[in-house]
Amino acid sequence: MKDGTAEAETSAPSAGRPLWVYGYQMNPPQPEARMTAIRDLLDKQNDAVALKGRKWTACLVTEERVTHVLVVTSSPEENLDLNRRLESELKGMGIRFELSVPMPV
Numbered sequence: 001m002k003d004g005t006a007e008a009e010t011s012a013p014s015a016g017r018p019l020w021v022y023g024y025q026m027n028p029p030q031p032e033a034r035m036t037a038i039r040d041l042l043d044k045q046n047d048a049v050a051l052k053g054r055k056w057t058a059c060l061v062t063e064e065r066v067t068h069v070l071v072v073t074s075s076p077e078e079n080l081d082l083n084r085r086l087e088s089e090l091k092g093m094g095i096r097f098e099l100s101v102p103m104p105v
Contacts, residue, residue: 018104020076024069024097076102
């Protein structure tokens with residue numbers, strides 16, 4: 001395709017393939033100490049994905065008004081099992097969250 005869509009889907013990320021970003025928003029904000037289990041889960045998942053050579057990176061951002069988990073991946077459909085683990089942990093802790101729509105960056 002002339003618009004670059006087909007190229008973006010088949011190229012390596014370093015060759016112009018877009019990355020995707022989406023986020024989990026927790027409101028009310030969560031105390032840093034309460035988010036230790038989530039931070040540990042993200043660290044383990046980031047390490048596991050890196051070992052497999054896949055693209056999925058998440059980080060926890062705690063702010064005064066809201067807490068976020070930001071995810072960057074090479075495909076919006078990639079690593080749904082990792083998202084399910086994160087969502088299960090959040091639900092198990094009784095934390096309400098909203099998930100944004102993946103957007104290319």
